[in-house]
Amino acid sequence: MSAKKRISIIGCGSIGTQVALAIKDRFRPVAELVAVCEIHSEKKEIFDQQLGFDVPLRTLLECVESSDLVIEAACQEVVPDLLRQVMLLNRDLLVMSVGGLLLDPSLLEEVRSKRVRILIPSGAIGGxxxxxxxxxxxxxxxxxxxxxxxxxxxxxxxxxxxxxxxxxxxxxxxxxxxxxxxxxxxxxxxxxxxxxxxxxxxxxxxxxxxxxxxxxxxxxxxxxxxxxxxxxxxxxxxxxPSHKNPKTSLLAAFSAIATLEKALFGLEIGT
Ligand SMILES: NC(=O)c1ccc[n+]([C@@H]2O[C@H](COP(=O)([O-])OP(=O)(O)OC[C@H]3O[C@@H](n4cnc5c(N)ncnc54)[C@H](O)[C@@H]3O)[C@@H](O)[C@H]2O)c1
Known part of the structure; x- marks a missing residue:
């Protein structure tokens, strides 16, 4: 049997928590949550309570180093840094703060020329x-x-x-x-x-x-x-709206989980 995909999450808020719960339950046979990065200790405490165990708290770089796939669910500002690090260490990255990909257009061009896999869920929309x-x-x-x-x-x-x-x-x-x-x-x-x-x-x-x-x-x-x-x-x-964050739509977390499912199981339906 092949090893489980090691996943880390940046941001233990509304989307991060729902994705972590899906990794723990739905994706348990194929994936494990190895680390998280969170700047607010109270958010991390609530996150651990909801998951039922203490997930190792790491820096952004340590999260990238220790995982095969990094899930960004924090804020636009972390995205350029994350892109540089996943390119350096050849990791996969799922990005929720999609606006962050447009902050530095030259970085996006570099990503396109490299072999790293960047997953962008449809998020809160269809079409x-x-x-x-x-x-x-x-x-x-x-x-x-x-x-x-x-x-x-x-x-x-x-x-x-x-x-x-x-x-x-x-x-x-x-x-x-x-x-x-x-x-x-x-x-x-x-x-x-x-x-x-x-x-x-x-x-x-x-x-x-x-x-x-x-x-x-x-x-x-x-x-x-x-x-x-x-x-x-x-x-x-x-x-x-999400129960935890009125700025975020429930569909956004669902979309992250559905994208993860595609990445973990390889069955792709739709364009
Ligand atoms: N693609 C989409 O359609 C879509 C839809 C909704 C939300 N989003 C985006 O996804 C991101 C997460 O949304 P959410 O609803 O979970 O937000 P949230 O506010 O509930 O959670 C974000 C978490 O990230 C943490 N955080 C912020 N900056 C950080 C940093 N530099 N390092 C580590 N942790 C940090 C915060 O403390 C918070 O716990 C946001 O940027 C949001 O705009 C995207």
Missing amino acids: VDLLKSAHVGKIYSVELTTKKPVEALREAPYVIQAKIDLDSVLGEKLIFEGKASEAIRAFPQNVNVAATLSLVGIGADRTRVKMMTSRHLKKNVHEIVIEGEFGRASFVIENE
């Missing part, structure tokens, strides 16, 4: 498979409208810098419209889907993003419209 197929032909436009509850946007750099008074929002309000490359910096914790669409489709400067909010909204909603040589496609995804 990535269609966009991948459509990209074989010409794509004319990709538009994403994201609607989030007021609470999910309070700490966004753009909201703070532009002094947007979210408490005065009554009905639905458009608070940002622009390129995905701008949205990724303006709403780093909210626009991973814009980053994913940009990477698969026509790039962060041509992918258009609108960010809307409403006091009455309880779900994270993504509306995607793709036009190209293939025709036109539109998707509406109404996401339930």
Whole structure:
């Protein structure tokens, strides 16, 4: 019998915890969690309680060294560093903070020329498979409208810098419209889907993003419209927020686990 795949997780929050539970139960015959990296000790304590045992706490580099596959579920800022380290040590990397892949375009080019395996789950959206197929032909436009509850946007750099008074929002309000490359910096914790669409489709400067909010909204909603040589496609995804983190959709963790399943068992269905 072949050895189990050694996995480490960066970030013991909402997604990290759900993925760790899946490794412990669903993937037990083929994978084991060997280390985690977490900057907040209280998050690590809760994580261990939920798993039922103490997972070794390591630095970012130690996590990469000790595992075959690293799962990033922390924040955009760690991604460039992680990319450098997995390239150096020839490890696989699953990235949830997809916006981090666009912070240093030269690094992404380097990744493309190396033999490392970078897994990017569809995350909180559907339609990535269609966009991948459509990209074989010409794509004319990709538009994403994201609607989030007021609470999910309070700490966004753009909201703070532009002094947007979210408490005065009554009905639905458009608070940002622009390129995905701008949205990724303006709403780093909210626009991973814009980053994913940009990477698969026509790039962060041509992918258009609108960010809307409403006091009455309880779900994270993504509306995607793709036009190209293939025709036109539109998707509406109404996401339930994660129980632990209202900024994150439940589907995002499900998508990470489904991507892990594909990587561990090798059965690939869909584009
Ligand atoms: N691809 C997608 O569609 C998608 C969807 C939802 C969330 N995300 C992204 O996935 C990431 C994780 O989301 P979450 O809901 O689990 O967030 P979370 O806030 O619940 O958990 C993140 C954890 O990472 C830890 N952390 C932050 N910086 C760290 C660092 N430098 N080193 C180690 N640990 C660090 C935090 O303390 C926290 O415990 C976020 O960046 C989020 O934006 C992506």
